Amino acid sequence: MPQIEEAQPKYLQIAHHIRDQILRGDLKAGDEVPSERQLAVDWAVSRPTAARSLEVLSQQGLVEKRQGSGTYVRGLAVNRRARELYGRARQTGKIYTPGEYAVITSAGRLEAPAYVAEALRLAPGAHAVHRRRVTKDASGPIAISTSWFSDDVSECAPKLLDPERIEEGTLMYVESMTRRQGSYAEDRMCARLATEGEVRELELDSGSAVLVVHHVVYDVRDRPLEFAEATYPPGRWAFEQGYPIG
Secondary structure, three states: OOOOOOOOOHHHHHHHHHHHHHOOOOOOOOOEEHHHHHHHHHHOOHHOOOOHHHHHHHHOOOOEEOOEEEEEOOOOOOOOHHHHHHHHHHHHHHOOOOOOOEEEEEEEEEEEHHHHHOOOOOOOEEEEEEEEEEEOOOOOOEEEEEEEEHHHHHOOOOOHHHHOOOOOOOHHHHHHHOOOOOOEEEEEEEEEEEOOOHHHHHHOOOEEEEEEEEEEEEEEEEEEEEEEEEOOOOOOOOEEOOOOOO
């Protein structure tokens, strides 16, 4: 039987256990997850607690309920670029591959845009710490990205305010300084025409389309740790999604 730890609410521990199975690939798109009744037995918790854990997974977009059938794993939209960056940083201590490098164009405290404040659960008009960078390789610009963190994070991680590059990667540095581990992420993507500034920095033709990704990293207690906005030029990255159609 899985063990409940008292440090976290029981429903979150159950949700995290199932979420980790999904993200590792132990549970794949279309697989049925344990029912409320089975979770209550396996974890020695009440049915309402088991139901709440499934509701958390549903809110995170990881599972879906099918009337009269059960709860099933949804197809995941995977931001492969983000997964590769974090995986490489954890394995090697460096976030970029040989030949890639980032130029930090600005860093410091700013009033957070409304969508950033909402993602980080900050009050409207609150200030946050940002780090903006242009990532390049030998063939040219790869992406423009800005990471945002709440002020309490920057108090523990003062390098966020420094425009010098953080070699191990911003998120890895934040994790080590705050002792808050990134647990899962949510991505939202859209395509639009590049702004004049993006045309210049990404070396695009006027009227080019770009892919914009909003990436929110949550810690093990489901608190937002980082909000990142990345803009990708055409032809650079593919974002894939798999899902059941039956």
